[in-house]
Amino acid sequence: YVGTDMKKAIEGAEAIMVVVPAFAHAKIAEKLAECIGEGQIVVLNPGRTGGALEFDKIFRAKGVREKAVIAEAQTFVFASRISGPGMVRIFRIKNAVPLSVLPSKDNESVFPIISEIMPEFTLAKNVLYTSFNNIGAVFHPGAILMNAGWIETKHGDFQFYLEGISPSVARVLEALDKERCEVTEKLGVEAMGAKEWL
Incomplete structure (x- = not known):
């Protein structure tokens, strides 16, 4: 059905x-x-x-x-x-x-x-573990916020990972990921870092 x-x-x-x-x-x-x-x-x-x-x-x-x-x-x-x-x-x-x-x-x-x-x-x-190791929570919001103008200019014809992750965006995502890992550690949850996940 x-x-x-x-x-x-x-x-x-x-x-x-x-x-x-x-x-x-x-x-x-x-x-x-x-x-x-x-x-x-x-x-x-x-x-x-x-x-x-x-x-x-x-x-x-x-x-x-x-x-x-x-x-x-x-x-x-x-x-x-x-x-x-x-x-x-x-x-x-x-x-x-x-x-x-x-x-x-x-x-x-x-x-x-x-x-x-x-x-x-x-x-x-x-x-x-599954919730706090959701790597999309690191990759998606930060990259979208940092690329909002670019996304709007391209009218949706935007390749998120290929065009949106420049070295400066990657550095911001690394900082977000570091904070996520610190929070998970305080909760006693094993964190998988973004680089390890990739």
Whole structure:
């Protein structure tokens, strides 16, 4: 089935992969809460920063948290870009993308099911690791802010990484990344630096 009826789409599914930008997580969680089935696994691909926590909060408010298992990936498993209206170009599948279940005590029982679906996922300690190691939180906002004029001038015909990451932009991103790593260290979460991630 391909369509817009969420209840029909997820009926009988063992795992549900949510593949939307972070700003759409709350809306999807609200709709999913209306039809989630007992024991279904919700995989946020990607979770970005705090996606699993947002789903958890909404599912709790709707009284369905105990029905579902929530997991989040650190980043999107596909290296891809929009190439036109309704078109996406997938350049490649990433080799290893950390993923964790909320709560992490369920990692060992749930991960084998998820990794069978997408073997590119690797097990992370917890969702604090996946959330705070979301490298997009470093690369995207800083580079967009520093290239706002350039992006507007090119009217959307802008190659983010190829044209937007000059040596000075890279230095700012390194400073942002250093601060992120310091925060994660204070929280007791192992941080992967941007250079190491690349």
